[in-house]
Each structure stands twice: as C-alpha cells, then as structure tokens.
Amino acid sequence: MPRVVVVGAGVAGIAAAVSLVRRGWEVLVLEARSSVGGRASSVWDATAGEFVDCGQHVLLGAYTAFFATLQALGTRQLLGAETPLRFLFCEESGQFLFDAGRLPGRLGFVAALWGIPGLSRWERFRLLWALRQILTGKIPEMTVAEFLHRSRQGKRASSTFWQPLTLATLNAPPEEAALSLLRTVLREGFLRDAEAARFLVPCRSLHEVLDPFGRWLADHGGELRLNTLVTGLEFEGSTVRAVRVSPDGKIPADAVVLALPPWSLVRILPVLRRVPEYAGFLHTLRSSPILTLYLWLREPLLPAPVCAFAHPDLHWAFRHPTRFGAEKVSLVVSAADHLRDLPYRQLLERCLRAFATVIPAFHPALVLHQRVMVQRTATARLTPELVALRPSGKTPWDNLVLAGDWLQTGLPCTLEGAARSGQVAAARIVGESDH
Ligand SMILES: Cc1cc2nc3c(=O)[nH]c(=O)nc-3n(C[C@H](O)[C@H](O)[C@H](O)COP(=O)(O)OP(=O)(O)OC[C@H]3O[C@@H](n4cnc5c(N)ncnc54)[C@H](O)[C@@H]3O)c2cc1C
Structure with a gap:
C-alpha cells in the first residue's frame, strides 16, 4: 500500500x-x-475546568x-444543531433583532434585511439592489468598500449590514476585502437555500x-x-x-x-x-489577526445568544454553556490590527470598556474569570x-x-x-x- x-x-x-x-x-x-x-484547536483552562477554543468559530450549513x-x-x-441566522444588533441608541428565521430560505434573509430600522425606503431598495447585483451581475473584482461606494450604500446600511458581514466572514475590513469572496459567502451560504444559510455556534x-x-x-x-x-x-x-x-x-x-x-x-x-x-x-x-476575549460571568448578562455591535473594539458576542459561573461569553474582534500589539492590560481594558458601552448592564465586577486569545496570523488578508x-x-x-x-x-x-x-x-x- x-x-x-x-x-x-x-x-x-x-x-x-x-x-x-x-x-x-x-x-x-x-x-x-x-x-x-x-x-x-483549544486549550485547557484550569480555572474554568474546561477547554476554550483558540478563537471563537462560527459555521454555516454550507460547510459540507x-x-x-x-x-x-x-x-x-x-457541534450541536444549526439554526436560522438570528442575532441582536446592539447600538448605543437601541437594539434590533436580525432574524432570518421568520420566513423560509432566502426570503427570511431578505426580510430580515428589510427590517433593519433607521433606513429610508430608498436605502432599503438600494441595499436589496446591491445584493442582487452582487449575486447576479457581472461585476469586476474590487474591494467591498469600492462596491458600496459605487452602489451608493449609505452609512447606516454599511454599519448595520455590510461592515459586520464583511468583517465576520472575510476577517478583513470592507476597504480591503475582496468583493468576489463576499459574493461567494452570499451565493453559497446565506442566499443559497435554507440548509446552506443555517448558522452554527459550536456548543462544545x-x-x-x-x-x-x-x-x-x-x-x-x-x-x-x-x-x-x-x-x-x-x-x-x-x-x-x-x-x-x-x-x-x-x-x-x-x-x-x-x-x-x-x-x-x-x-x-x-x-x-x-x-x-x-x-x-x-x-x-499579509496576515489578519482575530481577538477573542472569553469572560466567565457571575450572572447571566448577554441579552441574546448572539449579539452584534458596530464598535471598533468589539464586533460580536456569543453566549456559551459553562459549569463555571452563570454564563460564559466570547467577545470577538475581527481584523484586529489596531489591537494586536497592545500590552495585555491595555487590551483587556479596551475590550471591557467597549463591552460596557454596548451592554450598559455590564460591570467588571461581574467577571469571575477571563482569558484573552490574540491570533496574530488567524487568516490571510484576502x-x-x-x-x-x-x-x-x-x-x-x-x-x-x-x-x-x-x-x-x-x-x-x-x-x-x-x-x-x-x-x-x-x-x-x-x-x-x-x-
Ligand atoms: C481566532 C480564529 C477565528 C476563526 N474563526 C473562524 C470562523 O468563525 N469560521 C471559520 O470557518 N473559520 C474561522 N477561522 C479560520 C479557520 O480556523 C482556519 O481557516 C482553519 O483552521 C485553517 O486550517 P488549516 O488546516 O488550513 O491550517 P492550520 O489550522 O494552521 O493547520 C496547520 C497545522 O500544521 C502544523 N504545523 C505547522 N508547521 C509544522 C511543521 N513544521 N511540522 C509539523 N506540523 C506543522 C500546525 O501546528 C497546525 O496544526 C478562524 C481562525 C482563527 C485563528
């Protein structure tokens, strides 16, 4: 053999x-x-008595x-069950639920987009039109930001949809990320069919x-x-x-x-x-870093299992089962170039300050235990x-x-x-x- x-x-x-x-x-x-x-991979955390991943991972049904x-x-x-994409978008001015599970398949994703508050009717049409162009048009390769400029996406559509989507799926800011890859994420993932679009946060x-x-x-x-x-x-x-x-x-x-x-x-x-x-x-x-801060909390805090934020020092938060404390939360910053070289204390302070800004109920005294993972070479910057x-x-x-x-x-x-x-x-x- x-x-x-x-x-x-x-x-x-x-x-x-x-x-x-x-x-x-x-x-x-x-x-x-x-x-x-x-x-x-994961590392053993002796204080919590459990494995923690070297960074938060999120999967789609399309991961065949x-x-x-x-x-x-x-x-x-x-890994647990996949669910429709559902997250709470938390801003200083309020919160809204992005829920792609209210209607089946792509309709659910489009309906959730349509429901983003604070967009004018024109902005909503432009957003859907841009999405259609990405999926069906013959657009030459460019950065996501160039495309957003050409398709006249406003600030709010960018900050509540395009920017979080690009950072989370491509680990790059729209100014650098390749549009062709975002198209693949939408075509093969969120907008292919109900199965492919399903979302999974590993429960182990x-x-x-x-x-x-x-x-x-x-x-x-x-x-x-x-x-x-x-x-x-x-x-x-x-x-x-x-x-x-x-x-x-x-x-x-x-x-x-x-x-x-x-x-x-x-x-x-x-x-x-x-x-x-x-x-x-x-x-x-060039490599692109990802930062994950794990917090074990004395009391349940996160208002939803998955939360998104339009904050430069905090993009996503995920709730996890734990036997240590009341709740384990992972806070994620993608394309974290601005944080990668900060000393540990400063890094921690910045992330906790950002968390307190977006979740005002958070207070450092709630933290039982914490662990920061900075992966400097998490992915290539495509x-x-x-x-x-x-x-x-x-x-x-x-x-x-x-x-x-x-x-x-x-x-x-x-x-x-x-x-x-x-x-x-x-x-x-x-x-x-x-x-
Ligand atoms: C923090 C973070 C968050 C992420 N989030 C997501 C996510 O949400 N969703 C998603 O799909 N992907 C995510 N990714 C990306 C995903 O983890 C990677 O794309 C994937 O794990 C890469 O796998 P790989 O086998 O190509 O490379 P690697 O995982 O780097 O594997 C290479 C292996 O080779 C070994 N090795 C290196 N040199 C040698 C040598 N000389 N001899 C022997 N062995 C060697 C290494 O130890 C390693 O085990 C994330 C990555 C990170 C770091």
Whole structure:
C-alpha cells in the first residue's frame, strides 16, 4: 500500500488524511504540536475546568466538506444543531433583532434585511439592489468598500449590514476585502437555500470534535505522530523521497501533502518563493489577526445568544454553556490590527470598556474569570490583489501537493476552505484530479 505523509494536523491535514484513508492509502500524519486542530484547536483552562477554543468559530450549513470530515470521525453531532441566522444588533441608541428565521430560505434573509430600522425606503431598495447585483451581475473584482461606494450604500446600511458581514466572514475590513469572496459567502451560504444559510455556534470545544482523529486514524491502519516538527523535504530529481523531522530523523514517503499555513510552509520549503505560481502570493501575503476575549460571568448578562455591535473594539458576542459561573461569553474582534500589539492590560481594558458601552448592564465586577486569545496570523488578508494570486496547491514536484485554507478554493480562509483544500489535495495524490 503506498504511504502518504501528511504534514500538519489542522483541518486541511485531517480532511486530506480522511479522504486518503477512504481511498485505501496508508497515511502517516505529522504534527508539530501536542494536539490536533491547528488554528481550530483549544486549550485547557484550569480555572474554568474546561477547554476554550483558540478563537471563537462560527459555521454555516454550507460547510459540507468540513461536516463530511466530522461525520467520518463520528463527531459531527457534538457541534450541536444549526439554526436560522438570528442575532441582536446592539447600538448605543437601541437594539434590533436580525432574524432570518421568520420566513423560509432566502426570503427570511431578505426580510430580515428589510427590517433593519433607521433606513429610508430608498436605502432599503438600494441595499436589496446591491445584493442582487452582487449575486447576479457581472461585476469586476474590487474591494467591498469600492462596491458600496459605487452602489451608493449609505452609512447606516454599511454599519448595520455590510461592515459586520464583511468583517465576520472575510476577517478583513470592507476597504480591503475582496468583493468576489463576499459574493461567494452570499451565493453559497446565506442566499443559497435554507440548509446552506443555517448558522452554527459550536456548543462544545473544537478539541472535542477534532481530537478523536488520532484514534480514528489508528483504527484505519494509519498513524498520527504529535510533537513532530517537520524541518524539510528530501528530493530525488522531481520527486520527494523523504520528510526530515527534528532533530535529525528522516521518514520515507511515496507522496507528501504539506497541509500548512503559508508562513510555516516557507520554512520547510523556502524554494517555493521562487516557484512562479507561489512567488507573487508569498510576496504579497499579509496576515489578519482575530481577538477573542472569553469572560466567565457571575450572572447571566448577554441579552441574546448572539449579539452584534458596530464598535471598533468589539464586533460580536456569543453566549456559551459553562459549569463555571452563570454564563460564559466570547467577545470577538475581527481584523484586529489596531489591537494586536497592545500590552495585555491595555487590551483587556479596551475590550471591557467597549463591552460596557454596548451592554450598559455590564460591570467588571461581574467577571469571575477571563482569558484573552490574540491570533496574530488567524487568516490571510484576502484583498483583491491577493485573491488573484492564490495558488492552486499543485507543485512542480510529482508527488507533492499542498493543502490549506489560503489556497485557491474560491472560499474565504475558513474551516470549510481548509477541509475542501484537503479533499482536493487527496484527490490529486491519487490522481483523480488535475484541477
Ligand atoms: C481566532 C480564529 C477565528 C476563526 N474563526 C473562524 C470562523 O468563525 N469560521 C471559520 O470557518 N473559520 C474561522 N477561522 C479560520 C479557520 O480556523 C482556519 O481557516 C482553519 O483552521 C485553517 O486550517 P488549516 O488546516 O488550513 O491550517 P492550520 O489550522 O494552521 O493547520 C496547520 C497545522 O500544521 C502544523 N504545523 C505547522 N508547521 C509544522 C511543521 N513544521 N511540522 C509539523 N506540523 C506543522 C500546525 O501546528 C497546525 O496544526 C478562524 C481562525 C482563527 C485563528
């Protein structure tokens, strides 16, 4: 049986391994860390006595590749049930409920948009017209902000709809985010059908859903080796023969999938910077941070399970089940460039101040315990320029393919993008796909 070495046990590596095992290949997965999941992993919080994710993750019903991977592992049901998109938008001047569940399918989303208060009738028509144009028109690539300007979206439509949607789904501000990706989110997600548009905030940690991968792999004749840092590859002509691991090991391979983010990949394979398909992307690449502040509270506080805010230091808040205190809340700031380098104390103070502004009932004395997660390289910042340069994952070497959320999947950098890239990488290894 040919042996594939998959480097990286993030979602892309796990999806690649699952697909390869199902095609009858023997798979060895090498992971530098002591647990799987990569950017979708969790850490143990000793004070709360529970796992906390390295950042809040939210999923859509459209995540078919990711869910298929979890189905294989037998953990899909642990995530909980998907629901129609429903959140409370909290402003200093008041609150409104965005509820896409009042009518079926896309009608529900459109009706919720129509119901945003404070828009004139003209602004509402312009918003729906812009949405229609995005979905059906032949609009050239541009930033979301350029499109909003061209389609004459007012300040309120931007601050209550376009900006939160762009930040949450693309981890980039409208001024930088690529319109083509927002179109994909709307077409394949919120406006495709009732199933795809459903929304899921995991009710268990990502650790619980991904950790069974090691056991699953072993049960299927493969192996997961944790704490194994890959340092390079050994080539013979245009073929990879072995994977080098720290400190001085060498593992022979018939084929290799490097399921790594670009910033780790170039350390193992620096020559990629000179490969034409990759050079432009790697040169232009910038990462985009996400900040998540977890608060364990003495009393229930959040007025709804999901809240959105038009505040620069606070975009979303999610309520989670917990046994420590009355309520656990995760506060999220996407594209958090302005916060990423602040000292811990200052960061915390700013986020708590923002929370008190949007939820006046909040007081720091309610906090039993807190934990800040700043992921500086949460995703690539996919600007129109970078989207055009996204590589396919194929390489000039016969038996080496890449996987990862940053590759040309047509999707934003997400769990679904990572899972799809892993499946495509597996299909390439077994020769089922040249695309
Ligand atoms: C804070 C945050 C919030 C997010 N929110 C969402 C969300 O709401 N919805 C959504 O869909 N997506 C979200 N994402 C994005 C999602 O987590 C990523 O797109 C996805 O996890 C990327 O998976 P990957 O396998 O491509 O890469 P990674 O998860 O980075 O996996 C790469 C793996 O390779 C390992 N590795 C690196 N170098 C080596 C080496 N030399 N040797 C061996 N192993 C190595 C790493 O340890 C890691 O396990 C979020 C990400 C973050 C950080």
